[in-house]
């Protein structure tokens with residue numbers, strides 16, 4: 013994918029639209045309990061981007077919580093239809109993680125890892141070939157590749 017390719021996304025009602033440019037830093041399935049409650053499913057799937065490659069129109073509501081690592085997490089969602097749009101973590105303040113299912117083409121990016129697998133419900137089967145971590149690995153968004 014070229015660094016100038018633009019992908020668009022938005023919420024169910026259309027009140028929130030966004031675009032991301034280039035390839036994500038990483039795409040992860042997350043089975044943590046907050047992702048399960050926040051999306052109502054066995055996991056969420058997020059694609060991390062540098063914040064300067066993310067542009068949003070519309071106004072989101074925010075909910076703040078503390079992560080298991082002690083960092084502050086902000087979940088941003090549509091106040092009208094409730095769609096989760098993106099999250100931020102003050103441990104990686106220069107990045108946002110968009111909810112992959114909100115892309116106009118959810119197949120635009122390929123999930124690479126599974127995290128918080130110890131909280132995976134038995135009915136939420138994942139690709140066994142994906143690199144899988146019991147909790148949160150300590151990769152950083154500025155890693156190579």
Ligand SMILES: [Zn+2]
Pocket residue numbers: 023024025026027028090091092093094095
């Ligand atoms: Zn909406």
Ligand SMILES: [Zn+2]
Pocket residue numbers: 042043044045046047048056128
């Ligand atoms: Zn999670």
